[in-house]
Amino acid sequence: MKKIIPLFLISLLFFSCSDNGFNNKNPYIPNYNFSVTFDLNLPAYSNLKFVSNAIYYAGPDVGPKGIYVFNTGSGYNAFDAACPNQALSSCSTLTLNGINLVCPCDNQEYSLFSGQGKLQYPLKQYRVEVIGSILRVYN
Template identity: 35%
Template sequence: MRRFWSCIFLTFIISCDSNDTNRNPFLQEVSFRFELNLNLPLYNNLNTIGNPVFVGNSGVGTRGAFVMKTSIDNNFIAFEASCPNHAPNNCSTMEIDGQNVVCQCEDFTYSLFTGQQLNRPDDGNRYYDLLFYRTTLSGNTVTVFN
């Protein structure tokens, strides 16, 4: 009997999850897949490094996505367009400012190269960086997905 309870206890300890991942409570991670044809004039900026494009199509993330080419090796990066530090509302869709994006609600600024918040307040509160989306390149088509 003692062996039985020891096995149960060991199973319980092994099955416990100590994942400290802090999910963003403001943004849901929705599943989507969207293709960007680099031959189209709408996505022409993506042929040059550091020129972001806003993709506001329905079904792309929560409020759309920002996509940008980051290297000569044709690496692309994509981030959610809704400000990660409050629930989506009428001012939470960010706007492009060079290679950064700015939330109009609080004037928070985020880098499109790293996704990090550049003007994080030092008030002891938890602030989130941009929500990252995966990208792949096949021929002249960039696929953004989650």
């Protein structure tokens, strides 16, 4: 009986782990492990201090098309810059249109607040961590 209780507690901890519902699986966009930081005190990223502003970052360390980072007012969202419902091609880099991203291949729009559009796959979202004036975006 004494051996069963610790085993039960360990299995309870194992099954109670959660990823907070975070899912960024998309058959068109490969998974890249990355971590990139943005200092909001630098002029290139200072627009992110204000609600409804976004920046595009296309460094070599974040995947084939880059990422968009957006200030929602209650936090930050980061999305892959590849069209979520298109195979990677010359036209599959999303473009910024106000608070939406537009896929030039099919003219579909996706909200930077939710990542949702009208087609099957939403924008591929990445995690964002805020540490003072530093944003860390990672997969």
